[in-house]
Amino acid sequence: MWHEKVLFIIFAVIAIASALNILLQRSPLYSALSLIGTLLSLSALYLTVHAQFIAAVQIVVYAGAIMVLFIFVIMLLNVPKDQPQIEKQKGLRYLAIPFAGLMIAEMFYVLRPIRLTTLPIQPGNPEQAVGTTWSIGTALFTDYLLPFEVTSVLILMALVGAMVLARREGD
Amino acid sequence: MVPLSWYLGLSAMLFTIGAVGVFIKRNAITIFLCIELMLNAVNLTLVSLSGFFGDVGGQLFVFIVMTVAAAEAAVGLAIIISIFRNRESLNVDEVDTLKL
Amino acid sequence: MNFFHTEPLLAIIIMAPLIGAAILGLLGKRMGERLIGLIACSTVAMSAILSFYLFFKHHAELEQGQKFYDYLFTWISVGTFRADASLLLDSLSAIYILFITFVAFWIHVFATGYMRGDKGYWRFFAYMNLFMFSMLTLVLADNFLLMFVGWEGVGLCSYLLIGYYFTKDFANDAAKKAFIVNRIGDFGFALGVMLLFLKAGSIFYFDDPARGIHGAFNWAFSQVHDPLALSAIFAGGITTIAVLLFVGATGKSAQLPLYVWLPDAMAGPTPVSALIHAATMVTAGVYMVARASSIYTHAPTAMMIMAIIGAATALFAATIGLAQWDIKKVLAYSTISQLGYMFLACGVGAFGAGIFHVFTHAFFKALLFLGAGSVIIGMHHEQDMRRMGGLKKYMRITCLTMLAGWLAISGFPLLSGFFSKDEILFKTFTSVVLPAPWPRILWFIAAVTALLTAVYMTRLIVLTFWGDERFMDADSASSHSNEGHGHAGKPHESPKSMLIPLIVLAAGAILVGFVGVPEILSVGQTGNYFEHFIHQSVEGPTTQFDAADAGGDWYRQFIEEQRVEWILLIVSTAIALIGMGFGWVWFKRKPLWEPPSLLEHKYYVDEVYDAAVVQPIKQGSINVLWKFIDVRIIDGAVNGAGQLADLFGGTLRYLQSGLARSYVALVVLGALLIIGYFVIR
Numbered sequence: 024m025w026h027e028k029v030l031f032i033i034f035a036v037i038a039i040a041s042a043l044n045i046l047l048q049r050s051p052l053y054s055a056l057s058l059i060g061t062l063l064s065l066s067a068l069y070l071t072v073h074a075q076f077i078a079a080v081q082i083v084v085y086a087g088a089i090m091v092l093f094i095f096v097i098m099l100l101n102v103p104k105d106q107p108q109i110e111k112q113k114g115l116r117y118l119a120i121p122f123a124g125l126m127i128a129e130m131f132y133v134l135r136p137i138r139l140t141t142l143p144i145q146p147g148n149p150e151q152a153v154g155t156t157w158s159i160g161t162a163l164f165t166d167y168l169l170p171f172e173v174t175s176v177l178i179l180m181a182l183v184g185a186m187v188l189a190r191r192e193g194d
Numbered sequence: 195m196v197p198l199s200w201y202l203g204l205s206a207m208l209f210t211i212g213a214v215g216v217f218i219k220r221n222a223i224t225i226f227l228c229i230e231l232m233l234n235a236v237n238l239t240l241v242s243l244s245g246f247f248g249d250v251g252g253q254l255f256v257f258i259v260m261t262v263a264a265a266e267a268a269v270g271l272a273i274i275i276s277i278f279r280n281r282e283s284l285n286v287d288e289v290d291t292l293k294l
Numbered sequence: 295m296n297f298f299h300t301e302p303l304l305a306i307i308i309m310a311p312l313i314g315a316a317i318l319g320l321l322g323k324r325m326g327e328r329l330i331g332l333i334a335c336s337t338v339a340m341s342a343i344l345s346f347y348l349f350f351k352h353h354a355e356l357e358q359g360q361k362f363y364d365y366l367f368t369w370i371s372v373g374t375f376r377a378d379a380s381l382l383l384d385s386l387s388a389i390y391i392l393f394i395t396f397v398a399f400w401i402h403v404f405a406t407g408y409m410r411g412d413k414g415y416w417r418f419f420a421y422m423n424l425f426m427f428s429m430l431t432l433v434l435a436d437n438f439l440l441m442f443v444g445w446e447g448v449g450l451c452s453y454l455l456i457g458y459y460f461t462k463d464f465a466n467d468a469a470k471k472a473f474i475v476n477r478i479g480d481f482g483f484a485l486g487v488m489l490l491f492l493k494a495g496s497i498f499y500f501d502d503p504a505r506g507i508h509g510a511f512n513w514a515f516s517q518v519h520d521p522l523a524l525s526a527i528f529a530g531g532i533t534t535i536a537v538l539l540f541v542g543a544t545g546k547s548a549q550l551p552l553y554v555w556l557p558d559a560m561a562g563p564t565p566v567s568a569l570i571h572a573a574t575m576v577t578a579g580v581y582m583v584a585r586a587s588s589i590y591t592h593a594p595t596a597m598m599i600m601a602i603i604g605a606a607t608a609l610f611a612a613t614i615g616l617a618q619w620d621i622k623k624v625l626a627y628s629t630i631s632q633l634g635y636m637f638l639a640c641g642v643g644a645f646g647a648g649i650f651h652v653f654t655h656a657f658f659k660a661l662l663f664l665g666a667g668s669v670i671i672g673m674h675h676e677q678d679m680r681r682m683g684g685l686k687k688y689m690r691i692t693c694l695t696m697l698a699g700w701l702a703i704s705g706f707p708l709l710s711g712f713f714s715k716d717e718i719l720f721k722t723f724t725s726v727v728l729p730a731p732w733p734r735i736l737w738f739i740a741a742v743t744a745l746l747t748a749v750y751m752t753r754l755i756v757l758t759f760w761g762d763e764r765f766m767d768a769d770s771a772s773s774h775s776n777e778g779h780g781h782a783g784k785p786h787e788s789p790k791s792m793l794i795p796l797i798v799l800a801a802g803a804i805l806v807g808f809v810g811v812p813e814i815l816s817v818g819q820t821g822n823y824f825e826h827f828i829h830q831s832v833e834g835p836t837t838q839f840d841a842a843d844a845g846g847d848w849y850r851q852f853i854e855e856q857r858v859e860w861i862l863l864i865v866s867t868a869i870a871l872i873g874m875g876f877g878w879v880w881f882k883r884k885p886l887w888e889p890p891s892l893l894e895h896k897y898y899v900d901e902v903y904d905a906a907v908v909q910p911i912k913q914g915s916i917n918v919l920w921k922f923i924d925v926r927i928i929d930g931a932v933n934g935a936g937q938l939a940d941l942f943g944g945t946l947r948y949l950q951s952g953l954a955r956s957y958v959a960l961v962v963l964g965a966l967l968i969i970g971y972f973v974i975r
């Protein structure tokens with residue numbers, strides 16, 4: 024129905040506008056806040072495709088934890104504004120529009136055949152619905168157990184790595 | 195009904211913006227943010243495809259991607275902090291000693 | 295018809311000087327002068343003794359035309375082409391090795407005295423022995439390729455010996471000139487041999503069934519005579535081969551137009567001039583022509599060219615020799631002139647007469663050169679005749695021997711030169727090889743040349759030994775001496791080591807003519823022995839009388855022939871005596887008579903060659919080959935490759951800027967391209 028499209032367009036516009044804002048802001052703090060906006064709108068879009076769990080996790084983990092970490096680090100590294108901005112190879116910035124244009128063109132070219140695919144109807148009960156917590160949890164601990172365990176090791180590594188790297192000398 | 199191509203198109207555009215941002219910006223943290231944007235664009239592709247074709251694997255993939263993104267963000271920021279300690283600047287153009 | 299025997303001693307004749315050259319070349323620097331001279335002369339003596347021994351041992355067989363081989367090894371055998379290292383002794387090569395080794399031995403003895411005190415004594419004799427090896431190889435070879443090896447070898451040794459005083463620029467230039475001009479001739483020779491192989495299928499001289507080879511001369515003998523026409527030269531047949539071989543002879547034996555190296559070759563030591571440029575190397579061309587006489591008699595056009603060039607050279611060089619002041623240069627031009635006589639003889643079909651003249655010329659020309667060397671040493675390295683005079687008082691023996699040489703070359707009756715020159719004149723006058731007016735014309739030119747020869751040789755003798763003693767007037771140093779350590783003083787006679795060869799050669803110059811006494815003078819008892827001997831290996835005589843001999847009416851032809859021969863004999867004698875008398879009177883009175891400047895400057899031939907050939911080549915080399923091709927094209931290409939690599943690297947360098955942003959941009963670009971590829975596909 025038409026209101027689905029309207030919702031989509033609203034959130035899409037917000038996402039793209041926030042994404043562009045990341046590039047347009049000079050201060051990294053404002054850029055990070057723009058990214059949070061993008062993440063939130065993306066979360067809404069996840070909901071429109073019935074991916075409830077992922078939508079929630081997006082907000083909790085991505086916008087809530089990762090971006091907060093970013094903000095902490097930005098505030099920790101308090102770069103004063105009046106430092107001279109050295110830029111080498113100034114010509115790179117003029118490559119932005121051509122590359123973007125090329126990519127958009129390629130995208131349009133690829134997406135034309137699949138214009139008319141629409142969302143399937145969701146069955147009612149949670150066991151068979153895709154995107155519910157139940158389905159994700161079941162799949163995670165049965166079919167995809169190995170990636171799950173490896174991911175935990177990965178988090179451990181990241182933990183240790185972050186601690187080692189950020190340590191001051193002599194500690 | 196929203197066609198699948200719209201989701202994929204949006205994802206592509208977000209990815210483009212992120213990719214362009216990586217080589218436009220000079221601040222290390224901003225570059226990092228653009229990388230996160232790219233990852234999110236890909237997440238959107240995966241989730242939308244998973245929803246349109248009824249396969250939960252896509253969403254599980256996104257789950258793993260988010261975990262990895264978190265780990266990567268932690269380690270990456272730690273690196274940026276230690277570089278900042280050495281140079282007092284977050285300008286990636288100054289970190290170019292590996293050149294001919 | 296030809297019987298073949300083997301004679302293994304032949305190899306020793308050529309190896310002895312080679313071993314001598316090797317010993318002297320490797321160890322000579324540490325030897326004393328006496329030892330060096332001993333080794334050098336003894337190797338040549340060994341060759342000489344062996345030559346004489348073989349000659350007398352096989353005398354009877356050689357007289358009947360039998361040949362002796364000494365097969366060493368097969369050098370090249372590819373497809374149908376075969377060249378062996380094998381030696382041939384027949385009447386022609388037997389005569390040659392006789393006089394070559396004999397004269398060379400006495401020249402070596404002379405040189406031990408002449409070169410005394412020189413620092414490169416060992417080098418000189420090493421080169422001389424190497425030269426003997428090459429010359430003997432040339433003469434004793436039994437195929438054209440081995441002869442060519444000797445041919446080139448003598449050219450090389452000539453270069454080495456002319457440039458013996460290598461610290462002097464003009465000696466080096468003369469050596470280079472000799473080698474280069476020789477090379478031009480050698481090019482023609484090589485082409486001739488190649489063409490001969492193409493046509494005859496072999497480059498051996500004669501058949502040898504024992505080795506399974508057939509000879510080029512046997513092939514030539516069976517060919518039809520080529521026509522006497524200018525077009526035959528370029529037809530690619532026998533005439534072309536003959537003309538090409540003659541080009542080689544022109545270079546080696548200093549005929550027009552390739553004679554220009556011989557006068558300059560006088561920059562070498564006098565024994566070198568005597569050995570190489572009088573007796574041996576320059577006669578190699580005549581040897582080659584005589585050897586290939588079967589080819590030449592089938593190519594009358596080539597013979598005509600040879601006769602004309604020979605006569606022209608003889609006259610030309612004689613006129614120049616009249617105007618030279620350097621004693622050695624007079625003798626050099628005299629050599630060129632006498633070589634012209636030899637080629638004239640071969641050109642009219644009298645190969646035997648030509649070889650006879652080679653034989654006698656070797657003796658008296660070597661004698662004259664050695665005598666000149668003795669005079670030069672006695673005058674403390676003075677060579678200009680204007681500063682000599684009256685030397686008969688101081689150098690008696692040299693004077694007497696030089697007189698013998700002078701009489702011989704002028705054609706004084708009963709000396710060697712008389713017999714050989716008269717033979718040539720007679721055969722020229724009566725030749726049937728050339729069409730009608732030519733024999734008479736050529737005879738006339740040769741007669742005028744004989745007159746001039748007598749005149750200029752008399753001039754040389756009178757200026758040097760008679761008249762006022764002019765050496766007291768000028769400074770001690772002269773511009774022509776090679777090692778002027780100009781201390782003035784009275785001229786002195788030379789030591790015994792130099793005088794004995796002079797005496798021996800003088801005896802030879804007087805006596806050797808008697809082996810070739812013509813029939814008429816021997817009152818009909820024996821024929822011309824030399825001629826008869828030589829003709830076992832060389833094509834037969836072709837006078838109008840011999841051609842008619844085949845027919846009937848023998849007695850009348852015989853009387854007619856005798857009459858013509860007597861007349862010509864008297865004419866030759868008259869020419870000789872008139873020339874000598876005129877020269878005596880004229881030059882006794884005016885020794886310093888100025889010759890016309892055209893003659894004195896050798897008709898400016900060298901200057902013409904320089905302007906027409908040398909300078910254009912030099913300018914071409916500098917401007918085109920060096921500055922354009924070498925510097926701009928070749929160096930440009932090489933440097934350009936380097937610059938291209940540099941440019942390339944310089945451009946690629948910007949890819950590795952260390953800048954993460956550009957790396958990412960490149961990754962993105964790559965991704966776009968890959969996606970684009972799949973999209974378009």
